[in-house]
Amino acid sequence: MDVEERFNRIARNTVEIVTVDELRRLLESGGGIKGYIGYEPSGVAHIGWLVWMYKVKDLVEAGVDFSVLEATWHAYINDKLGGDMELIRTAARIVRRVMEAAGVPAERVRFVDAEELASDKDYWGLVIRVAKRASLARVRRALTIMGRRAEEAEVDASKLIYPLMQVSDIFYMDLDIALGGMDQRKAHMLARDVAEKLGRKKPVAIHTPIISSLQGPGRMEASPGEIDDVLAEVKMSKSKPETAVFVVDSDEDIRRKIRKAYCPARQVQGNPVLEIARYVLFARDGFILRVERPSRYGGPVEYVSYEELERDYAEGRLHPLDLKNAVAESLVEIVRPIREAVLSDSTMRRALEVIEGRVTR
Numbered sequence: 001m002d003v004e005e006r007f008n009r010i011a012r013n014t015v016e017i018v019t020v021d022e023l024r025r026l027l028e029s030g031g032g033i034k035g036y037i038g039y040e041p042s043g044v045a046h047i048g049w050l051v052w053m054y055k056v057k058d059l060v061e062a063g064v065d066f067s068v069l070e071a072t073w074h075a076y077i078n079d080k081l082g083g084d085m086e087l088i089r090t091a092a093r094i095v096r097r098v099m100e101a102a103g104v105p106a107e108r109v110r111f112v113d114a115e116e117l118a119s120d121k122d123y124w125g126l127v128i129r130v131a132k133r134a135s136l137a138r139v140r141r142a143l144t145i146m147g148r149r150a151e152e153a154e155v156d157a158s159k160l161i162y163p164l165m166q167v168s169d170i171f172y173m174d175l176d177i178a179l180g181g182m183d184q185r186k187a188h189m190l191a192r193d194v195a196e197k198l199g200r201k202k203p204v205a206i207h208t209p210i211i212s213s214l215q216g217p218g219r220m221e222a223s224p225g226e227i228d229d230v231l232a233e234v235k236m237s238k239s240k241p242e243t244a245v246f247v248v249d250s251d252e253d254i255r256r257k258i259r260k261a262y263c264p265a266r267q268v269q270g271n272p273v274l275e276i277a278r279y280v281l282f283a284r285d286g287f288i289l290r291v292e293r294p295s296r297y298g299g300p301v302e303y304v305s306y307e308e309l310e311r312d313y314a315e316g317r318l319h320p321l322d323l324k325n326a327v328a329e330s331l332v333e334i335v336r337p338i339r340e341a342v343l344s345d346s347t348m349r350r351a352l353e354v355i356e357g358r359v360t361r
């Protein structure tokens, strides 16, 4: 791939790149580029995670030396899985399997355990230096990166360490690119500002879209705030199982959940079914959405691009039920091999049962 092809591969299906020029310069420099994403191993992945997993695949294919940080300590701080570190580590093994089944070339990705970072005194030196350069108000505001509101830091002070650790992870691993969903924006912006003050490499932030809750965004006007704060509230989230399709859901569960999903006729904004079509289904090369419907409703139709689908939907030429059925069937095809990869392994199956019973938020 030449520079342009690499750039396009990295940029497709993203919401923002901070900054595009810096990314171009990195690619043009011809040197090695180090990127990462971190996630909390804290339960079963939902289809929102496929959005970043597909992006990891793009980055690896574009030649980025990529690490996936299994943020075990972060999950502990964030009260996941009852703070059971053994279970948190097990959850990380399951997510690895999910990533492989979703097409991420695992042999070309470095998996890093947050406990390994935290075992180095230099890591903690870095956390303290980062803390010195960040105001308390800014760190509190960054709590959205862990799906919390600023006020929640009052309950338990470890929550304030989390954003500082996330920023330090980036410096410790000496990264050029930090990837995350839009809800991770505050960590990346903080890292960019602190980088200048500490004379560190300023990471390019790449943000992928957030899929809304299946129940819809609710009263969006009632949640004023910056875009990432709002998205953190309305996203499909594993802590709210009724909002999500999980990668281990049965075919019938997927169909049932999509059938019940919020999907007003002609509405594009905040429509989770269209978002799934756009960011999960059409994110795959060569995808075609096939709508089966009786001839009295227009007969079968095929969409080869999201844009065509959106146009027909917005103009009322595609009924919500027909959209839902088509999206559900395609999702079933995507989820099935992932579910089988996880559930065909009896150790994983058992671990999953324990984890599902222990999801604490």
Ligand SMILES: Nc1ncnc2c1ncn2[C@@H]1O[C@H](COP(=O)(O)OP(=O)(O)OP(=O)(O)O)[C@@H](O)[C@H]1O
Residues within 6 Å of the ligand: 038, 039, 040, 042, 046, 047, 048, 049, 051, 052, 146, 147, 179, 180, 181, 182, 183, 184, 209, 210, 211, 212, 235, 236, 237, 238, 239, 240, 361
């Ligand atoms: N609904 C979503 N759509 C797209 N990406 C998502 C979605 N939810 C989470 N992500 C991304 O997945 C990564 C892991 O996020 P996170 O651990 O917060 O997910 P989650 O399962 O919703 O967790 P929780 O419910 O525990 O907050 C982050 O980069 C985040 O941006």
Ligand SMILES: N[C@@H](Cc1ccc(O)cc1)C(=O)O
Residues within 6 Å of the ligand: 037, 038, 039, 040, 069, 071, 074, 145, 146, 147, 165, 166, 167, 169, 170, 184
């Ligand atoms: N805050 C991220 C997890 C994360 C943790 C540490 C990092 O360095 C990066 C990401 C999330 O909630 O998904």
